[in-house]
Amino acid sequence: MEIIYKMLKDVERLRQDVMREINEIGANDQTTKKTTVYPMAKIEPLMVEGYPVFRFGYEGLLPIFIEDDYEYLSMIRNYYFRATLDSYDFKRFRLPVMKEVVVIFVQYFLNKKIGDLNNRNKKYIQDAIRQTRLFGDDDWQNVWNMDIGFLDNEKDHIQVYVVERKNLSSFMGYLMKYHEKLKDGTNYLPTKAEYEKYFANEK
Template sequence: MESEKKMLFEQLKSLEEMKIYLMSQINKLGGNDAAIKRTSVYPMAKVKPMVINGYPVFQFSYEGALPLYKESDRDYLAMIRHYYFRATHDSYDFSKIDYQFDKSVIIIAQHFENKIIRDLDNRNRKLIQDAIRHTGLIGDDSWWRVWNFDIGFLDPKGNHVQVFVVSQENFEDFMSYLKEEYFHIANIPESTLQEEIFEEYRTEVKRKEKAKVSKDKERLERSSNTKPEDFWG
């Protein structure tokens, strides 16, 4: 059981490493032209300031489901942190926003494509909150200034995450609105150039595998030609 879990987490880590490579290639092909500045992640979040029933709401939309949390793997966590930070900050010019929520609620609405049992309490949510805090939309995220609320919805079109920032005084009204309109206001980032990038990635993987086999063969040949006196005189 433990070995299987370890294998799955290693595969997940490999997927994130692959994603970093794909992001860099997409930048080269112009797939992130919508970014405010050149970024190292893809796809970008979609950011949308709104006015709902007369009060401000800020929406952040992320493609896919939140990745699993693995506290013991620092490299993996660093990749996830980097992705959500850059996907959030590089997708919108927050210097144009002359507004800050005093006491706010961060609502994380996770949309799932099926009813497979999942835990909404994914600790990677904190990485999204940290990224939003650095936009300047909220002040410090102490418990009394920033509340957190999790909700899940079914969306057969695919997995995605919609995050809303609203003031605490308008939270109840917005939740009523969200439960009625969640399907219509979801802003799903599109994965463009996907097939081209994956094909290039597969070619790169094959090249590296071929180079590794060649290097291992050379190392084996060198070791087989080594004489004892080369070490001991």
């Protein structure tokens, strides 16, 4: 097992080197600033049934969690932080902080091989999203979590939705029925005026 863990770490080191090279030659067109990782998170504000939902999309499966291997975990953490924060447009998304939110992790699997929804590397994604200041502290009073898995015939990927708790019931019904449409998200992109009107009405 130690040999397999070493191979995983070597692969992650190689991935870090390749990502760094992609950015050094200027081939990364997904970022909003200078970065060292690739691919970036795809971040979009959506409007679903009249309320806002933020979607954070990440390519691939969550890496295997290796407890107590701090070098490996640091590489994983660095990737998700940089992929999120360096593609998040803070000027575009200057919105009020959401309170009492639910962070929904939707993991898409290319096949039906055993996959674990309870992968602890999710913490690094949530920590990165919290750093965008979309919501406040992620204690149990302010943030709940949910995990869902779906089969995808095209690729492995992760979609993370942040929705206000009061809209959870409505959004879950919508997500279960239309998750294929939500993956793309293009039809749900709101105007700035729609967002401003929603939050103005909430005051």
